[in-house]
Amino acid sequence: MSVLDDIILGVREDLDARKILLPLEEVRILAEQAPAPRNAYAALAAQAEGVSVIAEVKRKSPSKGELSAIQDPAELAAAYERGGASVISVLTEERRFGGSLADLDAVRAAVNLPILRKDFTVDEYQIWEARAHGADLILLIVAALDDATLASFLELTEELGMHALVETHTAEEVQRAVAVGARIIGVNVRNLKTLDIDRSVFPVLAGLIPSGAVVVAESGVRDISDVESYVAQGARAVLVGEALVSHSNPEATVGEFTRAGAALRH
Numbered sequence: 232m233s234v235l236d237d238i239i240l241g242v243r244e245d246l247d248a249r250k251i252l253l254p255l256e257e258v259r260i261l262a263e264q265a266p267a268p269r270n271a272y273a274a275l276a277a278q279a280e281g282v283s284v285i286a287e288v289k290r291k292s293p294s295k296g297e298l299s300a301i302q303d304p305a306e307l308a309a310a311y312e313r314g315g316a317s318v319i320s321v322l323t324e325e326r327r328f329g330g331s332l333a334d335l336d337a338v339r340a341a342v343n344l345p346i347l348r349k350d351f352t353v354d355e356y357q358i359w360e361a362r363a364h365g366a367d368l369i370l371l372i373v374a375a376l377d378d379a380t381l382a383s384f385l386e387l388t389e390e391l392g393m394h395a396l397v398e399t400h401t402a403e404e405v406q407r408a409v410a411v412g413a414r415i416i417g418v419n420v421r422n423l424k425t426l427d428i429d430r431s432v433f434p435v436l437a438g439l440i441p442s443g444a445v446v447v448a449e450s451g452v453r454d455i456s457d458v459e460s461y462v463a464q465g466a467r468a469v470l471v472g473e474a475l476v477s478h479s480n481p482e483a484t485v486g487e488f489t490r491a492g493a494a495l496r497h
């Protein structure tokens with residue numbers, strides 16, 4: 232079984248437990264009562280200079296283990312916001328990434344930026360749930376969804392006023408993302424089936440994405456030079472976790488990343 236399949240098994244088990252506690256009808260009511268979504272597409276596309284940074288609240292990962300204890304996710308997110316992040320990403324997967332919906336709630340209360348609920352979306356319930364907790368953007372991983380499900384999840388996301396970051400790792404997945412009309416397309420240089428990083432896939436896949444879509448480079452940003460090369464290769468935004476949570480000054484680091492590559496973008 233691939234790592235992705237294994238993660239999804241756990242996600243489904245946790246989801247079944249939440250559905251018993253809070254049935255879909257109730258989550259829908261909460262989603263309808265939630266404050267209006269913020270426009271994550273506009274926030275990512277707007278950055279006139281440099282690159283938009285999606286700064287991630289990430290405690291651990293299956294590939295690296297413990298990254299940072301993050302005692303106060305709200306304070307970390309506020310630092311990201313002060314540093315100039317465009318969007319905050321909050322991992323909510325518990326077993327492998329140590330995240331939670333409580334982290335999402337804490338971050339939502341602390342910042343005004345659009346928020347990405349970063350999870351393995353495999354059920355409509357999670358989309359309503361994301362909105363109920365104030366998310367503005369959700370993650371749809373193409374490798375985890377068939378075409379019909381991907382299309383219907385994207386439609387529901389947009390009906391709820393949110394956007395989706397549609398994540399790809401192969402040329403075929405980019406084609407599938409484009410075919411369903413994805414407007415924010417992520418290229419994850421980490422293969423979720425093996426957890427291997429291969430930065431060389433980024434320029435190849437970015438070149439297949441039509442110009443109307445926001446191209447997001449995901450994973451493997453260690454420093455400014457990685458940001459600069461992603462920008463030179465066509466990234467409009469970068470999604471950064473590890474390099475920010477393990478840095479002593481996340482605010483300054485977000486600022487450096489945000490400004491990086493300004494001269495390279497044309």
Ligand SMILES: O=P(O)(O)OC[C@@H](O)[C@@H](O)c1c[nH]c2ccccc12
Nearest residue numbers: 419449450451452470471472473474
């Ligand atoms: O910590 P990094 O290497 O900066 O990576 C961030 C982000 O790209 C990564 O967390 C990620 C990308 N796609 C995902 C899907 C699920 C969970 C996590 C991810």
